[in-house]
Amino acid sequence: MNQKTIFFIILPIVIVISFYFYSSDSILGTINEYFSAPIWDEVRERDIVKNSIPIIYQENLKSGDCSVYAEKFDIIIEHKYFVRGEELADKLNYDKEKKTLIISCDKLYGEKSRLNVWYVLEESPKYPEKYEYFITKWEENDLT
């Protein structure tokens, strides 16, 4: 068997095995975790901090973005466990004085929506320091 044949036999095997281990606890899986959004079911419950606040629609800005009032956003990003809080504040164009965020209008549910901010603790073996924000319909007391 010549080297060319061996190469073309090994190539698909490596591709299949790499795909299999892509989301596992291997080096490749860990690299994948670093660049991908967290899969929350894979993170221990105790390693997740879940926050939510109401956001109130203020005005429609150009290019499909809306300004929303988020009175309690600062206590989420300032918590000592949220090491990437500032990054989220920048991403949402947080105005600390006015307590406003800029969010795509398509994501909002009318006048009042719920902004959920979940993040993973630094010491977590899975997805450390990862965070995600998402907006859901406002319903009172749905976390209790």
Next chain:
Amino acid sequence: MQISRVRSRNHSIHSMSKLPNLYKIGIVGLLSILAITIVPFSGETNSIDGKLYGLLTLVQYDENRNEIFSQTVHNRLVNTGETFLLEASFTEGTAPADNTQIGVICIAEGVIDDADEAETSAAFDTANTLTGNNCQADGTVDITTTQGTAIIGPLTFAEPTHLAAADVVNGIGICQTNGVTSPFANCATSGVLFAVIDTADVTINAGETVDITYTFDITSDSN
């Protein structure tokens, strides 16, 4: 012209002779990728990882009882809490009576050291700058609705009963109960500190309230 053709032919022959080496390098490269792919990132796995933990859920309401903030965050089980669990579970002579078991939530403002497992109820009280009756007991901790969990609360804390207006809650202590349901001042009043939780800095303004639920979970995979 002829010299150029000969050079070109020689170059092609030279490239062809290098081709097998390229495949050899490719094979070695692929095998290296394979090795990187399957080697585990961490050398050990713990099958019981994630079991036995405590979580606190805090929900803040405005004066009209509209929710304005909520947070779910993990606890730090302190040494006195671990000792309490062991003494309560095993026959070593100091099993607590029902009216001295874990069932109290104390709110706190100050430097709550959630990294220190040696934190005690006395140290917690010393760090706490709240002056009201900041502790409340749950008379019947729920351990029946969901097997494998004990749930204290939700207990509602409000000013002026439990703290003053504009006070900040930034830490929670889970403490031993003293058999009374009326609010009282210090965790150490009733006994040991079981766990501490470092929460967001929640400012409670006049008329606002905060509901706190503590869940201790030892659920197994098969429950």
